[in-house]
Amino acid sequence: MATNKAAPAQQDDPAPGGGRMVDVARMAGVSRVTVSRAISHPHQVSPATLAAVRDAIAKLGYVPNLNAGSLASRRSRIVGAIVPTLSNAWFAETMDGLGEVLEDGGYQLLLGQTRYRQAQEESLIDAFIGRQVDAVVLTGVSHAGTVRAKLRRCGMPVVETWDLTDDPIDMVAGFSNRAAGAAVAAHLLARGHRHLGFIGAEEDRALKRLAGYRETIAAQGLPDVAVCTVTPPSSIADGARGLVELVRQNPRLQAVYCSNDTLGVGALQACREQGWAVPGRMAVVGFSDLAIAAASVPALSSVKVQSHEMGRRAGQMLLARLGAPDSARDSAREREARIVDLGFSVVARESS
Numbered sequence: 001m002a003t004n005k006a007a008p009a010q011q012d013d014p015a016p017g018g019g020r021m022v023d024v025a026r027m028a029g030v031s032r033v034t035v036s037r038a039i040s041h042p043h044q045v046s047p048a049t050l051a052a053v054r055d056a057i058a059k060l061g062y063v064p065n066l067n068a069g070s071l072a073s074r075r076s077r078i079v080g081a082i083v084p085t086l087s088n089a090w091f092a093e094t095m096d097g098l099g100e101v102l103e104d105g106g107y108q109l110l111l112g113q114t115r116y117r118q119a120q121e122e123s124l125i126d127a128f129i130g131r132q133v134d135a136v137v138l139t140g141v142s143h144a145g146t147v148r149a150k151l152r153r154c155g156m157p158v159v160e161t162w163d164l165t166d167d168p169i170d171m172v173a174g175f176s177n178r179a180a181g182a183a184v185a186a187h188l189l190a191r192g193h194r195h196l197g198f199i200g201a202e203e204d205r206a207l208k209r210l211a212g213y214r215e216t217i218a219a220q221g222l223p224d225v226a227v228c229t230v231t232p233p234s235s236i237a238d239g240a241r242g243l244v245e246l247v248r249q250n251p252r253l254q255a256v257y258c259s260n261d262t263l264g265v266g267a268l269q270a271c272r273e274q275g276w277a278v279p280g281r282m283a284v285v286g287f288s289d290l291a292i293a294a295a296s297v298p299a300l301s302s303v304k305v306q307s308h309e310m311g312r313r314a315g316q317m318l319l320a321r322l323g324a325p326d327s328a329r330d331s332a333r334e335r336e337a338r339i340v341d342l343g344f345s346v347v348a349r350e351s352s
Contacts, residue, residue: 020062027056040077041106079318080110080128081137082121084203085233090260090288090307091139094161097311098137105319107134114139116203116232122147129154135318137311141165141172142204157321159314163205164341171321173313173340177205180303180344181212184257184285187301187346189220193255193283198225199242199267200259201232209259209287226250230263239266240273243282247274255283255352261290264300268351283352298350306342313340 025032030049038045038053045053056062079102083091099109110133112124122144128136129150135157141164151158151169158170163177188196196217200206214225226249228242239258243266247253258264264286268278276282278298286293289304317337 023060024053024056024062027060028052039106043104043106075134075322076132077106078108078110078131078133079135079137079315080112080124080131080133082112082114082124083139084114084116086111086113087233088260088262089290090305091162093307094139094311094314097308097313098315099311101312101315101319105315105322107319107322116201118144122150125150129156134322135159137161137314137318138169140205141168141174143169157318159317161310161314163208164339166339168338171317171338171340173310173317173342175305175342175344176212177208178212180287180305181209181214181257182216183212183344183346184209184287184303185213185216187348188255188257188283188285188352189217189222191255191279191283191352194222195250195252195254196222196225197227197243197246197250197253197256198259199228199230199239199246199256199263201234201263202229203232206232206259209257213257223250226253234260234263236262236266236269239263240270241266243267243270243284244274253282255279255285257285257287259287261286261288261293261300261302264302264351265292265296268296268298268300278351285346285352289347293347294349296351301349301352302347303344304347305344310342313342 021032021035025035028035030053034045034049035053038050042050081095081098083095086092095111102109114120114124125147136151138158138160139162141160148169160168160172161174163174165172198210198213200210210227217225226246228245230238230242239262242263243256246256256267258267264284267284271278271282278284284300286300286302288307289302293300293302
């Protein structure tokens with residue numbers, strides 16, 4: 001009796017864009033199996049063969065039918081990633097690094113933006129699970145309890161980024177925001193500043209930087225930090241307004257830590273407009289060390305984090321998990337690799 005079977009990966013039916021795999025194979029001078037491998041697992045094919053297959057695909061306008069392959073392998077070869085916003089360069093750099101690694105591994109990247117709304121993150125998670133993505137990359141480690149439970153229950157690989165935790169949903173690649181805030185406080189205190197302020201976006205990671213900053217300053221018995229929070233995504237104008245507000249709160253203010261470089265550049269702008277010498281009257285430190293920090297006048301001190309490498313590492317962790325047999329997933333080596341601390345460094349420039 002005949003039985004229905006899942007279609008083989010990359011079968012030779014006409015593709016959505018027209019043409020057939022057999023035509024690509026004939027033009028490239030390879031087998032259909034090699035064409036299928038070049039499409040699904042490009043890293044397993046020699047550069048010369050891959051170039052020939054891609055050239056044939058381009059000339060024929062061939063678009064592979066990925067549905068057949070996903071039915072056979074039960075993989076979509078899509079990774080879903082969620083960021084607060086792509087309007088900020090630091091998140092874009094992370095997604096760029098992630099995309100590079102996934103592309104080399106034969107996976108596509110599907111992006112979603114929360115616009116800093118936790119409810120939107122849960123909605124995107126539901127959409128990704130419904131579309132059967134193979135893995136998920138999240139920004140931060142603070143999520144609704146339902147999100148954590150849902151992702152753990154479905155069992156797909158997950159990497160959280162842009163923070164650290166001892167209890168990740170699955171894996172985490174990032175740095176300690178709290179420790180970064182403490183390091184900035186130590187930097188400013190070492191330069192003799194005693195009246196300090198903070199301008200930051202009202203979101204979890206920035207508030208952790210504030211907590212570390214505050215704790216270090218309080219430990220020295222100094223006055224509490226003057227704080228101005230802004231609604232994310234933050235702008236240069238927010239930084240300028242924020243610094244003026246802090247000086248209104250504390251006219252003796254000597255230094256300000258901004259939770260990102262955009263706010264830091266705004267604080268420098270306010271100093272120019274108010275005639276405050278930097279760093280003589282006011283020291284300024286930013287966060288993330290974008291190119292604009294070094295190009296500012298005066299050059300902006302900042303906290304350097306490995307935004308691009310963070311994305312690359314997240315991609316590598318996912319590919320390692322996706323390529324591992326089920327029996328290897330609980331090995332001691334893999335457990336050790338679940339938490340990756342990429343660290344940070346304070347880059348001191350003219351502004352502090």
